[in-house]
Amino acid sequence: MAYKTEALFRDEAYLKTADATVVAVNDRGGIILDRTIFYATSGGQPGDTGHLERADGSRVAIAATISGETKDEIIHVPAPDHAVPEVGEKVSLAIDWERRHLLMRMHAACHLLTVVCPFPITGASVSEDDSRVDFDIPDASFGKEEVTASLMDLVRADHPIFTRLISDEELAANPGLVKSKNVRPPVGTGRIRLVCIGENASVDSQPCGGTHVKSTGEIGEIHIGKIEKKGRENRRFRIRFGPMPEA
Numbered sequence: 001m002a003y004k005t006e007a008l009f010r011d012e013a014y015l016k017t018a019d020a021t022v023v024a025v026n027d028r029g030g031i032i033l034d035r036t037i038f039y040a041t042s043g044g045q046p047g048d049t050g051h052l053e054r055a056d057g058s059r060v061a062i063a064a065t066i067s068g069e070t071k072d073e074i075i076h077v078p079a080p081d082h083a084v085p086e087v088g089e090k091v092s093l094a095i096d097w098e099r100r101h102l103l104m105r106m107h108a109a110c111h112l113l114t115v116v117c118p119f120p121i122t123g124a125s126v127s128e129d130d131s132r133v134d135f136d137i138p139d140a141s142f143g144k145e146e147v148t149a150s151l152m153d154l155v156r157a158d159h160p161i162f163t164r165l166i167s168d169e170e171l172a173a174n175p176g177l178v179k180s181k182n183v184r185p186p187v188g189t190g191r192i193r194l195v196c197i198g199e200n201a202s203v204d205s206q207p208c209g210g211t212h213v214k215s216t217g218e219i220g221e222i223h224i225g226k227i228e229k230k231g232r233e234n235r236r237f238r239i240r241f242g243p244m245p246e247a
Contacts, residue, residue, distance in 0.1 A: 002069035006035035010163075010193065013104060013211040016097045022089045029084055030068075030075035031060070037093055038065040039100070040074045044124040045107055045210045050095035052076065054085055071209075100211065102128040102241075105219045108161055108212040109151070109239050111197060112219070115204045116150040117142060120181035122234055126210070130225065130240055136181055137235045144224040147237065148244050151222055158217030159198040165191045171207070179206050 003023055008015055020033040031052070041047035047065030054060070061079035068075045078084055085091055107126050113133050114121060123134035171177060171192045178184060195212055197203040213219060223244035228236040 002073045003032050004070075004072040005033060005074040007039075007072075007074065008035055008037050009039050009211055010209070014214075016095060018093045020091055020093055022085045022087050022091060024087060025084050026068075026075065030066075030077055031062075031084055032068065032073065032075055033091070033093075036065075036074050036076070037095055038062065038074065038076055039211055040065045040067045040071075042067060042071065043208065043210050044110075045103060045126045048095045048100055050093070052085065053092040053094070055090060058083075060084060060091075099128055101213075104211045104213045105241075106131045106239065107210045108197075108216065109219050109222050111161075111195060111204060111206070111208070111212070112151050112154045112216065113147070113237060113239060114179050114206070115154065115197070116147055117237065121179050122181050123236075130238055132236050132238050134230060134234055134236045136233050138233055142227065142235070142237075144227060144244070147227075148223040151224070151239075154197075154203065155216050155219050155222065158215050159203050160215050161195065161197050161212050162214075164194050164196060164201075166194060168192065177206055 008018055015037045018037045020035045022031060023034050024032040038048040050062050052060040060082045062076045063079040064077040066075050066077060067073060103126055110124060110126060110131055110133050117135050119135040119137050121133060122136050125132050167190055192207050193209055194205050195208040196205045221243055222239055222241055224237055225240040226238040230236045
C-alpha cells in the first residue's frame, strides 16, 4: 500500500520546521508522515537531512529522504541505531537548513545554466558545492569565462523565481518547455509544476519538482569550474560557488 505525503516544500521551500503525524513505518524502518518539509531525492537534487523530535524531547536523526512506491510517498530514513516513533505519534520536523539552502541556490544556478547553454540536457546532479549539467552540444565553442560572465549577469539582475501549474494539454502544446533530452516530466495528474524565472517567466520556464531560492540574486557568486568532454557531442559543465580562481 502506497501512502500519500503532503509535500509542504512544493509550495513553500523556506519552511525550516513543521509538525506532522506518523502514518506508517515500513519494514526497513523508514518513517512515513502525513506531511513533510523534507525533500525526497529526485531530479538530480538529493533528499533532505535533519531530525524529527518526539513529544518526550528525544530526536530521531534523518540521514536521507527518498520516494517510496510512488513520488507522493515520502520516506524519512533514520540514522542507524535510532529508535523510530510509533504510528499515530505526533512529531516536530526540522531540516538541515544550511544544507538545503545551498542546494536551493545550486539548483537555481543549474536552471540559469540551461538558459546560457540552450541545448538538450542529458544529465544533471545538484550538490552543496559542485553541481553539474550535461548538454548535447555539437561543438566545444563555449568557454568557462564567457559562460561564467553570462551566469553572473543573470544573477546580478536579481530576477524573481516562482512556480506555476499548467495542464498536461498545455505541456503537450509547448514541447519546448521540456529541456531534458531523455527524461519527460510525469503526466496524468493534470498538473505540471513549472519553475519560472523573470517577470512573466521572461527568462526561463521548465518543468521541475525541486526547491529553489526566490530570486537569482540569492544564488550569489558562481562560476564554471570545469567543462568536460563526455562523448562526441556531450559536454559536462561543473558549477561551483565563489569567484572563478585566478589562472
